[in-house]
Amino acid sequence: MKFYLCIDDTDNLDSIGTGTIAEQILEKIIEKGFGPCSLVTRHQLFIHPDIPYTSHNSSMCFYGEAPDHSLSTIIDLASHHLDTVAAEGSDPGLCVLKFDTASDYSGLISFGKAAKKTVLTKADAIACAEEHQLHLSEHGGTGQGIIGALAGVGLRLFGSDGEIKGALKYIEINRPYQVHELIEFPEVDVVLDLDSKEALSPMTSINMGARSKTVMYQNQSVLFAIKSDDGHFESLTKPKIRQLGESFYV
Template sequence: MIYVCLDDTDNLESRGTGKLSRTIANELSKNYPVYGVTRHQLYKHPEIPYTSHNTCSVIHIETDDDIDVKYNDELFEAVKFEMMADFIDGSDPGLAVAHEDQIKPALTAFGNDAKYKILNQQLARGLAKNLGIRLEGLGGTEDGVIGAMAGIGLAHTKNDGRFLLVKNNKLKGSNTVETVLNSGVDAVYTIDGRLVTKGVIVNDSKLTKPCPVNGEVILFVVEENGLLKAVNRG
């Protein structure tokens, strides 16, 4: 897997990083095997500038085992082009691309720290250099490099955040469990651990948002008054 992380691409008047990442993922899917897009929540603190939620987005690209770093560079340039074409004044975007073989425990720890601590560009850039990960700030203060590195570390755990897109399938509103499973979701569970195999899932959110859990795509639901309601976590 190759992970492409975007952070801090928006301002209060623009579309968010999540929407931009889905648009870029759709464009990449014309030439690359896009697995999905995940959203990861980072630390919300008065000393950290962010637009509304301080989240980053990671595009997951499936690869063969013998892929090399040149593939990373291709992806990096393709995504950089799309991000620069959509550059928003007042944003501080960062972009990072890493093959799973480049992701070491230090990067996972950095991602976890970014959920609870104030970090800095120097640490993010030093980590990228030492791990051989392509990282760039694309404008403004370039603080987006922090979230760009953190998102890769978090996505690689396969246990953080939620999916904004799975295999280019985007579900809205209410759907049968069968439809949800056919969209790329591996299983549907109630939050108390019961496997759900049939029924209609009611969703009050704009999109159905399953979660990565131990490498699987899982949608959680709660049962209320005989109805299955989607739980949008992360």
């Protein structure tokens, strides 16, 4: 089976982040002999005074493969880890979906998109989870994190939302790479021109002048590059990526 797993609202200002906890859960799943699993994606949700969050209101999601009979094991493993490490004062939520190619997930995807633009309630999340017959559970506090956890799964299913957690780990900064070299890194599926959204040729040189990130776009982990005034391509910094806006990925 293929499964999606997302967590939200597990931290406070002094604790490890939700992304780190997601990676810990992923590692435990691998240790059980399941997998492979994808990289973790960060999904930015709505910022509003009525929504409690630690710093950025983002959820963390990944998907993986495992035997059909292992779903309950994965849920128990993730639940136990959340119960153990979630920070004091947090409101953790967990969502796990067993993916079915024959199912229609348009309602779940719509929920994820709505969570980026409006205030949703726990009742909204529970109703959506029941409709799609997936696991959704609270793990402390108010349990408000179930909203973001469900939204993160919907957005990862959508396939054009979210940053890959962390910068490109093994890239040397302030040096050029050709595209064929960049796609050898595990975080990079394809390198696209920011303006045209078309793939750059394998021999195109990209100046990696700063720590950059890849983003999910059309179900691929994409490194966007922009042509500078001197005609050379360079990678985008994290702040520039976050300035692109939701409409860019549609």
